Amino acid sequence: MFKNSIGSNGVCGIDIGGTKILIAKISKTGILKRSIMLPMSDGNYRKVLEKIIAEIKKFGNISAVGISIAGDVDGKKGILRYSPNLPKWRNVKLKQYFEKKLNVPTVVDNDANCAVYGSYIIDGKRKYKNFITVTLGTGVGGGIIIDGKLYRGSTGSAGEIGHITVNPGGPKCSCGNRGCLESYIGTKGIIKTATGLGLKNITPAIIASKSMKGNRQAIRVYEKFSEYLAVGIGSLINIFNPDMITFSGGVSNNWDLIEKRFFDELQKRAFKTPLEHVKIIKSKNPENLGAIGAALLSKTFK
Ligand SMILES: [Zn+2]
Incomplete structure (x- = not known):
């Protein structure tokens, strides 16, 4: 279904927060290789997503994307239903959008699930x-x-x-x-x-x-x-x-x-x-757990 196979080039983890967005390239074992922080802008979420895509493309080849976001997430469909920190983001089809733009499998989960998964691997x-x-x-x-x-x-x-x-x-x-x-x-x-x-x-x-x-x-x-x-x-x-x-x-x-x-x-x-x-x-790495956990979660979906 996708051009790149999982595990070839590292994965991308994104932590979308109310004030900032962390975009990171993560190794198979959960090590942060490269990252960039973008400020969250107030306007249309489409513009924010376009900026994220542009940054990911600078990372070169990646084999999957994992997105961590605070709010009510439909993990199966990869839809952000609602986020208290981002009132304008309603029913955003994140998985569909990223898979179409980057042609790699994408998972979306709420920030707490991503954090625990990251911590399970990094701390535990x-x-x-x-x-x-x-x-x-x-x-x-x-x-x-x-x-x-x-x-x-x-x-x-x-x-x-x-x-x-x-x-x-x-x-x-x-x-x-x-x-x-x-x-x-x-x-x-x-x-x-x-x-x-x-x-x-x-x-x-x-x-x-x-x-x-x-x-x-x-x-x-x-x-x-x-x-x-x-x-x-x-x-x-x-x-x-x-x-x-x-x-x-x-x-x-x-x-x-x-x-x-x-x-x-x-x-x-x-x-x-x-x-x-x-x-x-x-946690030994509390700042990056969301992005790392999201990236590692993406590898659990085949
Ligand atoms: Zn309460």
């Missing part, structure tokens, strides 16, 4: 067969691998770890529910906690730097963050009994501030046997 070296990656950023997402296979759920909706209810009467979440994990540890939740403790004009990164300088309120923000994170992860451990859990996303860069309180709290939340077994780490 395919050795940890039951595997979860939690993305910590504006939103809190999750991808799940069971017995070495990506678990998408019956309607492709699995892994919404950020929307575990941790407080039935808690604040309203972007999903409409109350007291979701994300409403406490997503970027907005972190800032809300900080504001409640009297900190002003802040971002998670500023809170982290204040925390490292010994600011009591800032330290408390990440303590609270770590406690809520442990509540969510404790449930995941009890339900899935995974071999490995990794963290990615911008907020995971503050892992040093999170780690201690998180593990202390986790002792109280998770069952002893699965907790002793599971390996929990921050």
